[in-house]
Amino acid sequence: MRYSRIVGTGGYLPEKILTNHDLERMVDTSDEWIRSRTGITQRHIAADNEMASDLALNASRKAMEAAGIKPGEIDLIIVATTTPDMVFPSTACILQDKLGARDCPAFDVQAVCSGFIYALATADMFIRAGRCRNALVVGTEIYSRILDWSDRSTCVLFGDGAGAVVLTQSDRPGILSSHLHADGSHNKILAVPGSIRSGRVQGKPFLIMEGNTVFKFAIKVLEEVAHEALTENNLEASDIDWLIPHQANIRIIQSTAKKLGIPMEKVVVTMDKHGNTSAASIPLALDIAIRDGRVKPDQHVLLEGVGGGFTWGAVLLRW
Ligand code: ACO
Numbered sequence: 001m002r003y004s005r006i007v008g009t010g011g012y013l014p015e016k017i018l019t020n021h022d023l024e025r026m027v028d029t030s031d032e033w034i035r036s037r038t039g040i041t042q043r044h045i046a047a048d049n050e051m052a053s054d055l056a057l058n059a060s061r062k063a064m065e066a067a068g069i070k071p072g073e074i075d076l077i078i079v080a081t082t083t084p085d086m087v088f089p090s091t092a093c094i095l096q097d098k099l100g101a102r103d104c105p106a107f108d109v110q111a112v113c114s115g116f117i118y119a120l121a122t123a124d125m126f127i128r129a130g131r132c133r134n135a136l137v138v139g140t141e142i143y144s145r146i147l148d149w150s151d152r153s154t155c156v157l158f159g160d161g162a163g164a165v166v167l168t169q170s171d172r173p174g175i176l177s178s179h180l181h182a183d184g185s186h187n188k189i190l191a192v193p194g195s196i197r198s199g200r201v202q203g204k205p206f207l208i209m210e211g212n213t214v215f216k217f218a219i220k221v222l223e224e225v226a227h228e229a230l231t232e233n234n235l236e237a238s239d240i241d242w243l244i245p246h247q248a249n250i251r252i253i254q255s256t257a258k259k260l261g262i263p264m265e266k267v268v269v270t271m272d273k274h275g276n277t278s279a280a281s282i283p284l285a286l287d288i289a290i291r292d293g294r295v296k297p298d299q300h301v302l303l304e305g306v307g308g309g310f311t312w313g314a315v316l317l318r319w
Contacts, residue, residue, distance in 0.1 A: 005174035008067025012058035039250025043159025043275030055162035067166035080115025113307025115279030121178035139279035159275030163283025241299035247271035
């Protein structure tokens, strides 16, 4: 049997930190409100000259260094992003150029906060099908550029960053299964509805969200997709050593863990320091838990995400 395994992880957070106290000076909010409603205390903000591909480059170099893989050995690049450098070419092609990787397929995946799960599942299928050996899978986001900084209900929630993994062909898993879902009928409850037409932006180019609807939907589907992954692998929730969920809101994470019967000690939480970094949040959290030694060989790790679209999904792996 042919499987894929993650053999290196990397993360990058821009230098500038924006704290809740900084936000108190920008909109009518408080550190107490943000912390108690979301769990966030600070987030990182990209510099003016940084693009999503630059964040991705930094995270990718660390993942490739950890994997001991050179740019010439990468034969697939998938970038999950909602905030690409430009309309086209894809951020994956720009990243390929910046890395000095050549002649491999490179494309973006747009599944908002589930983007990394979609990208990882896709790379896994390429590897299982024998179409590539070493895939670079990246989530990179600069949400600070699609936020209305006068809207307190959204601007306090998000941050910028990138996370990357190198996925390699292996004769033992690795990735045990992946599960992807979408329901486009919910496309209006979380969106950046602007578009470009005749050289002008049409519609609102900022993030809009029905927070409460998103909240309830996220809790429901994160529980469902976790059960789907467990059932397919004949595992119980107690077999999961680490739950690494999309980092949107601590209350969503706590509710999901409680419904699944997974204690919070087994849940990786980074949102307090990162905010919601959308497609970057899961690989960033994975990188931190790998580098600080929490995740150990042969442990079961469940990655799961939910985001605009609506999209949601999970990847269950043995480390
Ligand atoms: N500071 C102070 N007050 C605020 C702020 C703020 N930053 N934002 C909203 N409020 C006010 C509202 O105006 C409202 O005031 P009112 O009662 O006078 O009308 C009050 O706080 C309560 O607002 P709610 O929206 O009901 O607050 P809620 O408890 O639902 O929390 C939140 C809002 C944090 C957005 C929550 O709904 C949530 O986390 N939803 C999930 C959304 C999410 O995580 N999205 C990320 C993208 S999707 C994803 O990644 C899955």
